[in-house]
Amino acid sequence: MTAPPSPRHAAATRGPAPLLRRPDPHGHAKVSFVELFFDLVFVFAVTQLSHTLIGHFSLHGVLQTAFLMLAVWWVWVFTSWVTNWLDPERIPVRVGLFTIMLLGLLMSAALPQAFEDRALMFAGSYAAIQLGRTLFFLWAVRGGDPTLARNFHRIGVWLGFTAVLWIVGAIDETWRVPLWITALAIEYLGPSMGFFVPGLGRSTTSDWSVSGGHLAERCALFVIIALGESLLVTGATFAAEPLTPLGVAAFLVSFAGSLAMWWLYFDTTNEFASGRIAHSHDPGRLARLAYTYMHLPIVAGIIVNAAADEFVLAHPGGHTDLKTAVCLLGGVGLYVTGVGLFKRAVMGRWPWSHGVAVAGLALAGLVVPSWPPVATSAFVCAVLVALAAWERHSRAACLPPDSAGMADEPSIGP
Incomplete structure (x- = not known):
């Protein structure tokens, strides 16, 4: 993944209307209203993903939904890196973002049938976004820093190759799954391999300069989008079900769980992470890993x-079936693991409180099948609340002692 230019890079851009961001005197790049508007498409995408998972909960359905989520995330995070670089307040950049929005809306609409009737709609929109955004960036920085241009030439070669795999897979149903898996795997490997191209070389993260605050805020907003979908599902399902004591209890527990998820991510880590990147000796590498x-x-x-x-809200009583147990324990376990890895990346240490929480969730899998779903949900919520309280109480110990000075970043990651 590329990263936004230093002021030196911005100054190097020539032309009548430079489109690169101009950071404020403190080096910060503010998230614009255009970027917030852009994110609305991904509110729809997240809704489509959650509904696809709910409606097709089987091993096959889970794997397909996971693949689609990886694709949606890759479109969004690539675009966020580009807007970390380009100024969304300039008209050409706005037009570019609006074009991606349109294509993203088409891609999101195709998600439930992406592997079936709407494969070409999904793959065509995805490939057009990825390759088109790269070509637009090359046009936007024409005549500027040659190092920056070479970087996006490399990215263009990678995405041009994967675009062929996406389209061929959409047309040929027999080869669809292996071609799409190959294409997405190549794209995910690209940043860690510096988008190496024979004759063009590779990018190195030491050459990247990133606005840590901007990227941290963008990713935090996507977390908000995902949490918002959780609240929408809770409210919509509760409204559609009969009003019963168990249903009310399940509603309150689900809401409390969403609050605890928010608290765990935003209370102890997010703000520190942006400062860590801003003062890192290799901000591009740390931002790539953490975000x-x-x-x-x-x-x-x-x-x-x-x-x-x-x-849970649809069936709060009875016994916890397999799909409910997997989603409750697995979903929160995945979230807690992700937050722990994020903290490991920016703080240089794995918070052992998260390991205790994940172990507790795993052990609970042995007994929750005999519990009512609302009780299983309450247990998971209690784990989240306890973990958030633990992290809040130990916040001073959670941050490195040299956090004010932002010492060397942890030597982990790709």
Whole structure:
């Protein structure tokens, strides 16, 4: 993944209307209203993913939904890196974002039938976004820093190759799954391999300069989008079901669980992470690890938990069936693991409180089948609340002692 330019890069851009961001005197790049408007498409995408998981909960359905979530995340995070670089307040950049919005809306609409009747609609929209955004960036920085241009030439080669795989897979149903898996795997490997192209070389993260505050805020907003979907599922399902004491209890527990998820992510880590990146000796590498990769399990865990809320609210009594147990324990376990990995990336240490929570959730899988779903949901909520309280209480110990000075970043990751 590329990263936004330093002021030196911005100054190097030539032309009548430079489209690169101009950071404020403190080096911060503010999230614009255009970017917030852009995110609305992904509210719809997350809704489509959660409903697809709910409606097709089987091993096959779970794997397909996971694949689609990886694709949606990759479109969004690539675009967020580009807007970390380009100024969304400039008209050409706005037009580019609006075009991606239209294509993203088509892609999101196709998600439930992406592997069936709407494969070409999904793959064509996805490939057009990925390759078109890269070509637009090359046009936007024409005549500027040659290092920056070479970086996006490399990305264009990678995405041009995968675009062929996406389209051929959409046309040929027999080869669809292997071609699409190959295409997405190549794209996910690209940033960690510096988008190496023979004759063009590879990018190195030491050359990247990133606005940590902007990227942290963008990813935090996506977490909000996912949590918002969880609340929408809770409210819509509760409204559609008969009003019973068990239903009210399930509703309150689901809401409390969403609050605890919010608290765990936003109370102790997010603000520190942006400062850590801003003062890092290799901000591109740290941002790539912490935001491009480590936010995936966070978002995935929230989406799975939204499906769990639907299952519990629809059937709060009786015994906890397999799909409800998997979504409740697995969704929250995935989320807690993701937050722990994020903290490991930016703080240099794995919070052992998260390990205790994940172990507790795993052990609970042995006994929850005999519990009512509302009781299983209450247990999971209690784990989240206890973990959030633990992290809040130990916040000073959670942050490195040199956090004010932002010492060397942890030497982990790709």
